[in-house]
Amino acid sequence: GTYALPANGMMFVEDDTWVNGVVDGRVTLAVGKFPVQEPYKKIFVTDNLRYAAESSDDVIGLMAQGDIVTPYEVPEVMRSDAGVLSQSGSIYRPFYDSDERDELTVFGSQISYLGGGWKYVNGWGNVISGFVNTIHTYDGNLRYYPPPGFPMGAQYELISWEEVASD
Numbered sequence: 001g002t003y004a005l006p007a008n009g010m011m012f013v014e015d016d017t018w019v020n021g022v023v024d025g026r027v028t029l030a031v032g033k034f035p036v037q038e039p040y041k042k043i044f045v046t047d048n049l050r051y052a053a054e055s056s057d058d059v060i061g062l063m064a065q066g067d068i069v070t071p072y073e074v075p076e077v078m079r080s081d082a083g084v085l086s087q088s089g090s091i092y093r094p095f096y097d098s099d100e101r102d103e104l105t106v107f108g109s110q111i112s113y114l115g116g117g118w119k120y121v122n123g124w125g126n127v128i129s130g131f132v133n134t135i136h137t138y139d140g141n142l143r144y145y146p147p148p149g150f151p152m153g154a155q156y157e158l159i160s161w162e163e164v165a166s167d
Contacts, residue, residue: 009148013041019062020047028061028147032087040066040088047074051081054107059139061147063087069094070118076102078131083142083150085111092116095129104131108139 002021003011009026017031031041043064051058060082062068067089070078074093078101084091091112093104104118119130146152 016042016044018044018046020045020049022050022052023058023060024052026057026059026145026148028063028149030063030149032065036065040064042066042089043068043084045070045074045080045082048078049080049082051107054081057141057145059083059141059145059147060108061085061150063150064089067092067116068112070104072096072099074101077105078103079105080108081139082108083111083139083147084108085151086113086116088113090114090116093118093130095120097129099129100127101131103133103135105135105137107137109142110136 005023005025005027009028011027011029013029013031014033015031017029019029029043031043033041041064043062045062045068049060051060062082062084064085065087068084068086068091070093072094089112091110110116117130118134119127119132122128142150
């Protein structure tokens with residue numbers, strides 16, 4: 001569905017979640033399950049995820065207890081504008097046999113517990129799955145104007161989550 005941004009800019013889902021689209025404003029999407037236990041909930045970025053305007057106050061934060069995944073059905077040329085954080089997993093595109101995409105541009109930041117990656121190569125250095133070209137650019141707005149509730153500083157500690165009624 002298409003959802004209006006909540007007034008506080010925070011969205012929490014207790015399930016795997018699929019995202020894409022254009023965000024005009026400041027928003028953080030967090031997915032997880034309590035009590036915290038495996039299998040951890042994941043975010044799937046299924047198409048372009050863009051700021052309405054790149055040099056503005058638009059910011060997107062994605063936080064998952066588990067992985068943040070770019071799945072099989074994505075554009076040949078894809079863009080992701082977001083600060084992404086995987087608390088207990090990876091940020092990656094899975095291996096799909098003989099499935100190469102042209103380009104992924106990431107404008108934001110990536111923080112993950114288990115690393116990740118966007119491409120797989122054979123013994124000769126040829127890309128055999130994933131994005132052939134990847135371009136990463138850090139979005140300076142994330143440092144000085146972070147998404148709502150996005151962790152800042154050297155230590156990340158979840159203090160609490162609270163469920164509130166929506167309008």
